[in-house]
Amino acid sequence: MLERWFRRSLVGVDIGSRAIKVIEVEAQAPDRLRVIGVGSAETPPGALERGQVREPQLLARGIREALAQGKITQRRAALAVSAHLGFIRRLSFPRMPLKELRASIELQAERYIPFAHDGAVFDIHPLPSGDEQPEMSVVLAAAPRSTVTGLMTAARLAGLAAERVDLEPLALYRAAAATGQILPDGAVALVDLGASAAVISLFDAGVPVVSRVLDMPNLEQEARAEGTEEIFWDIRRSLEFALTQVSVPLSRVLVAGGVGGDDYLALSLAAYLRSFLANRLPGDFAVQPMRDPGDRVPLSHMLALGLSLPPELFT
Template sequence: MARNLVGLDIGSRFIKAVQLTEEKDTYSITQYARIEIQPQEPIPDALRGIFESNNFQTKRVVTSVSGRFVIVRYITMPVMSEDELRNAAKYELGKYIPFEVDEVIHDCQKLEEVQEPTTPEGEKEMRVLLVAAKRTFIDEHTSLLEDAGLQPHVIDVDSFALGNCYELGSTLNPEQQDRNKLIAIIDVGATKTNINIANATTSYFTREFYKGGDDITDVLCKKMALEVKEAEVLKRNPGSEISRVSECIAGTIDDICHDINISIDFFENQYDRRVDSILLTGGCSQTVGLSEDIERTIGRPIVKWNPLENFEINLDDEKKAQLTDDMPQVAIALGLASRIRKD
């Protein structure tokens, strides 16, 4: 029997919804929609509209959160069982979060054992992922979904959704399943940039910083006296204005590239491992000159990632064309829907 799950990426300006269907160990995209949130429009109304206007087969949704009320930490702990880890995690949390432990919802996951003993006593240790979010923040987010008549299944984190999208895509294409290859997925969105450094099965480092496409748009509006929609088009397709546009946005792009570079440098120095491949996605990834500037700053090639490439797409021609056009923007929504594999 087929099972459906909808990944719902609620952005600052757009909502993207991807329905993934699992049947007989195959995964296919069976519905897609993207809408722009209208000024002053309540989020539940926008969510209700996207489901009423499109033929989604389920109201079970996976969404994500981010920001200062969400804490992600990668730590080392003595090797212990899963039950012991869950008991120990709440005590470890207090060292890393700016809230009281009883004010947060938290989870933990063992990643891998450290190969060489790192304690003075020679005890074996393991790397652990700790995630915590302010309880009131999650409650508010859940209420938005329930007010729209939806059924929250999982509340995830944006950067983990990127990793889940890559992981499921790699499963569908065994040639990509190389556990020794490290990839950095960089999603440059409207208001923020997410980074996830992972292999085909495990995330080792995530970071988000609040710089993105809106900053580039704002610069163009100010320097070239443009309306927002004009600037949005021009930054992707500057045509004969390419020299002027490139000059106007150079400083902002440099800032984004700098933060990406120091993130990758930090990981490589911390883990003494080199990132083998860098995948670029997100709505802002189409900005003129961005991928080339990242390549130049980091000193290695950038691949513009197509998160859809290994998935079967069962949509009518119009929907398929829309999904293809929106390809750089759907990685998080598709990664959220990829949670169907872990049900």
């Protein structure tokens, strides 16, 4: 049953401030993927504002253009909530069935989710622990209900059936795992360089620990030399803080994204971080672009790749 599920393809839809990236992948195993189609299109001006859908019809048009550009006919899709709108937290509770825990969180949502008073959707994932432990640990992931509704409306207008709405850091981690660059028991930082923001996410043995969004203004070709130095400094400071939050050494910084699929930002950041952080980190520390070993997936489409992968592959 599960094997048949894994072989079904799914299109990941990454809606950025300037570009919409789509990819259809048939996943047979975490390291056995068949890329069926890759496409992109400009995000229509006015369709999106800081991750919130303002004009669903406009956004739907951009999604259709990206699908057509990639010659993708699949209509089952996974979408992502922008990192600065989503919320991830590790929590501990007295041991109880997950059904009861979900009901308890829903009744006290404002206690755990900062934007719950405006409406939120959430899910929980239990972390491994011994049965003798009096408490259980879970990862709580949440997003504003209005954000999820807007994304699903735009997808429906584009002719897609949204089967999953995910948070960007979680999807990007799955992409990193699929490229074979994750050490299961180590700490890894993921840096997603978008057109208007950089998302820095830290995972400790697969568990999200820190996620931070940094604005990235004025990164057009003529402004890169001046703009990148400031944003790279912010990223370095964020990683220095992240080093205090993990129980094991930070062994990898993986860089994804880049404007229009351009590797310039990723490669420049790699050189910058090596020069400032390498002497404080273990000998096997590396800063690398999040590369697909088969060069089937552009750096700009890594988030879309993670969306297209069923979470069940990694549990």
